[in-house]
Amino acid sequence: MKKRAVTACVLIIGNEILSGRTQDTNLNHIALTIGSWGIQVREVRVIPDVEEVIITAVNEARTRFDYLFTTGGIGPTHDDITTDCIAGAFGVDLVESPEIAAIIQQRPAPPTVMKARMRMARIPAGATLIDNPTGGPQGFRIENVFVMAGIPTVMRAMLSSLEGKLESGPVVRSRSVTAYLGESQIAAALSTIQLNHPEIDLGSYPFFKNDRYGTSLVMRGTDESALETMLEEVKAAIVAAGETPEDVPQG
């Protein structure tokens, strides 16, 4: 039986991304990582640190997709409101996690500092922990929602700890080839090839390099032999247009 696709939404929570102050790199890492596990990112939203916006987005995404991954807003300061919002979205109380509290309390601190840190020990009732291999406080999972830190090194560590623990579907593989020709020169042939292989997604991406226009053709799908067939057809179309296909290492 064919495995069904497993889908995910990524919710990037943080004013610093929306304002342009910080260039997000988490989306790209999450997409590549969970993609390799057989989970397809189908939508991403970047939203501000605003309670009602976060709650609405969480509740929409967790029902529309198999999994929801959030990044950002789980630190110890006043602007870290993600945990509260996730509890709000699920209509549950916050509880203190003894495991996170133990990690936090390993490092001594004055009472006001400890109080701030202990904010990170709060999780929604019913949540389980996501390991944090960097040694800091854990993230958490509640139902199909995974709540992770926004700092890329910490997010990556948390995500890595989930490998092998999630439901997965077929892995989307890709083939790519480039050629120094304009998209229009090959558009008609690509259209025909796409129609003949509806199960493979054929994307055409123009670029400008070495003072020349070129096009990257990217094929994505779960059927390796269909990918190979399409790749040969695309290469033939490039040759027919008078150019030389250049292979790209396969993904």
Next chain:
Amino acid sequence: MKKRAVTACVLIIGNEILSGRTQDTNLNHIALTIGSWGIQVREVRVIPDVEEVIITAVNEARTRFDYLFTTGGIGPTHDDITTDCIAGAFGVDLVESPEIAAIIQQRPAPPTVMKARMRMARIPAGATLIDNPTGGPQGFRIENVFVMAGIPTVMRAMLSSLEGKLESGPVVRSRSVTAYLGESQIAAALSTIQLNHPEIDLGSYPFFKNDRYGTSLVMRGTDESALETMLEEVKAAIVAAGETPEDVPQG
């Protein structure tokens, strides 16, 4: 009278961003650019090249925000479906733009190639053009929706041509200061400062540099004197925590 905030949503359309093949940089550029014009990006969505997903997202965003900017999917190949979807979202037909057609026809080409290129001359009925200073086919505007190319150089050129032509609100300014201390060491003070200045958004962002943990404090708001007041209070809190505030060039 206080100017009202003018808000925007950015819709990044493209399987290549969702798959992780391409790292998006358009969001960051759009946020910084229109931010400097007095338009605040309040939400971003990254969505696939799927007709019903695009139409739904466009119709949601154009009613919730003052402006919607889209990137991607307006080229000459079969996977460029943004223009069709925008027309679908507005319930209007596609028409051929004589101005875009003229630009396309400047460069001669065989009939099949020209036919593909002319796909880019189609715009929704009622749309007006967005200049393309790179010399290629234009983007278009329909009501409060701005449809631009996905290639960063082309998107940037199109966006630059809109400067001074849009409604704008107060510009959000920022002040930043960093210190080599953990967020928890200053969390209580930050919370008090934020409560005392609800009109300024105070964000705390941890970092790890030169083998030390540090925190960036970023203040954002439209009132310069309130920003300066908060900046002094944040600096005083850093000193009170036993560290030295380091100024960051102001934005």
